[in-house]
Amino acid sequence: MKTTPAAHTSFVLDRQFKASAARVFAAWADPATKLRWSDCHAETTKPEFSMDFRSGGKETYRSALPDGTKLAVDKVFLDIVPEARIVFAYSMAADGHALSASLVTVEFTDTPAGSTLKLTEQLAYLDGHEDLAQRRRGTEEGLDRLLLEVDAL
Known part of the structure; x- marks a missing residue:
């Protein structure tokens, strides 16, 4: 079986919020809130989603x-420091x-004005798949929805 070498890349996104770091962090920690702002395929059928938000915990999506393509995202939380940091690994299929x-x-x-969020993603694209512009845009759109979620209160 011939495989294409993995292609590696990364990106960094920064956001400023009026809300506190605690409020922004809480929007990542609560499953219902997280699904509301992070679902980048809201036009799809109702997703199956579960999240165990703790170090070693898992998230599945x-x-x-609409074209019938089945998406699967499997995540594991590697490190969580409340109100300060989340580190996770995930695969997409x-x-x-x-x-x-x-x-x-x-x-x-x-x-002084609220809080900042810095997201750094390091990617390994597999078997010739590459969608950096789309992945970055989808992550940006999710963070924009997060901004609306936490700053609206």
């Missing part, structure tokens, strides 16, 4: 796109074919 594996670090810092 399953959905189907479409129709059972592995697309990528990532390590993500999310850092939260209080500021």
